[in-house]
Amino acid sequence: LKIFPETLLGNEDKRRLFYDNKLHLYRFNRHPSIFESILYYYLNPGILIRPPHIESEIFYDELRFWNINESLMETFIEDDMIPLDNIRFLPAEKWRRIIWKTLMYPKSIDFPYSELVIGTCILATLLSCIPFIGEIIPTVTELNKLQNILGVKQIYFPLYMRSFYIIEIISIIIFTIELNLRIISAPKFSLIIYDIINFLDLIIILSGSICLISYHLHNIRHINNFLSFYYWLLILKSFRIYRLTRYLLHLRLLYKAVAISLNEVCALIISGKIY
Template sequence: MRSTRTVKFVNTKTTTTTTTTNNNDSRVVLNVGGMRFETQRATLKKLPATRLSKLTPQLSFYDPVLNEYFFDRHPGVFSQILNYYRTGKLHYPTNVCGPLFEDELLYWGIQREEVEPCCWMTYTKHRSTQETLQTLDSLELETVRSTTNDLIKKFDWENDFHLITSGHLPIYKRIRMIIWQLFEEPRSSTTAKIIAFISIIFILLSITTFVLRTLSIFEITEYDFVYVYIDDNTTEQTPVQNTQRRNTISGFDVIEWACNSWFIFEIILRFVVAPSKRVFCVSILNWIDFLGTFLFFFTYVLYNVFNYTGHYASLDLLSTIRVARMFKLINLHPRLKIITTTITYSSTLLNLSIFFCILVILIAGSSLYYVERLSNPSDSQIISVIDGVWLALTTITTLGFGDIVPKSLLGMILGAITTIFGVLIIDLPMPIVNEMFDNFNRHLLARQQLPKQRRRITPAVIPRKIKPFVPSNGHAHQHHS
């Protein structure tokens, strides 16, 4: 939120004199970046405690020959600042960048909150850009291979005794950094790319196997023989298909074992070489990887060691978490990271949309129930508020299963209105999310085109005021003699 501050301009009415000297002293010439500005001293006194209100000939940037003050600053911004002294209104020049404008205001001693409301949105646009750039920096999307110094800081080994005394780390720590780079920075080397490719193959193979083994053509049908009475004294065995157990061909088990062996090897090795065990343990992707691997071994031991004969579907439902391993591919491409970052930064807006969506569903569901009940209760398919909420949910989300429909005219009209509200609630936040994604994507493309290293500019040295040498009377007498 913008904070406002009132600036009080000093009334500088002066008495008019008839002498030419006083008239010239009331005018001041300012040379800013090679462009000369001329104004009244009384104008500069309107804003006390600023740089221009304290101009004296004793300052180092005063030129007595040209009778002007020289400032090596931006002349375009200064024209707006000088206009602020004259009119009391500070406008933002659109031909300069926001940080440059702020630096100029800081130099001249003017608060940035004094910018006029008409220019405030344009002026503060650079702050959102800076936040976007800081977010991209935190994601490390451009980091292909971390330097040795970056790795030492990441592992918190700056104060390592061996590093301080000999200049290099012990062998086991160097091996730990190398292994970490191979698994966490897939673009850092050819070996890291090969490991990333192997990991992708195992992830896709595991998910494909999980999907294919549910097809009936790969299932092995099991039958249980039960005794059936033919008559009072005769029984015979009759095969009955066992629908509780679903076995597949053994080839899928071999593939699952190979994939999960790689996953367990990868997660253990990454945990051992992780710079921070706490950060590793709180990562959602690591939890997905761990649970997917754990459930595989858990179900295998349960069925093959303890010979569990219960229902398979409940455990198979938990095993679907292995499909979430696809999220691990996010670390392999910058655009995928941008998508997740966009959703994270849009969480406030999305949560608000979900809240209003639930509110509309409850209101519409209750209204549909009572409208149908008042119109034709005998023919109504909405027999409870729960049915009305279900109808409102399928209507707002535009699913429209058709299992429950309104029968009365008022119910149909209310259903149409509910559809319109659903479209508005669901579609309105999407352009904002798309704009945020486009903002991240455009800045990422611009950052990739910038040079990796730039020339450093040393700060300018402020010159000091040098007094001209004036010989004393005694020396002057000796010189003339």
């Protein structure tokens, strides 16, 4: 066991947590067939065999519980063709690993402020929806009516209440910091590139920033010139609700459904615009 001190059985402190003082034995409430493979791993150092009747996903979960060497698990993943969705790659540096696990796997870290960080991100996402709702109530078509009623050819646009403006600034700042921390702490840059939610974050930040700049500078004088573009900005800003898919399982299912039917969604948006 001491040959592999990083594993659960090889680490005396970790192993002690499962010791039954009454029965004077170790109790592991895990899959018995897989445990035979774990013991084989220690008896034949470095050799890992999955029982043929065990699902790959179940076997991989057991390997994570027993803290089997990560490099060996990656080899097993490639050879056994497990989907990469649930595989956790971690950075080598401790500070990057803490940031990455806090942002991506908050439940797997003992960092005392991880829940506070995630709670702040969720709260910022929910608050950011308030200015967006304020922008579509009244709707853009009603803004056209407002222009006709006022009898003016120019109007400050978009229309923000002061409180909404402050909330929007704070939300965009938090989103930007979170995205940058995720990029800096990522163990592999491909994890950032192939995660569509990161692109949604970028779209949310850019669309929100454009609206803030136009509001701050008041340089959009003619509503008709900006109206068509603003339709698209509203659609892009509506994606911010999907940020919650990082933290809520049910919304993650919704996100996956949208991702699968992305072509149909794009076709619907374009056809709606043409109509």
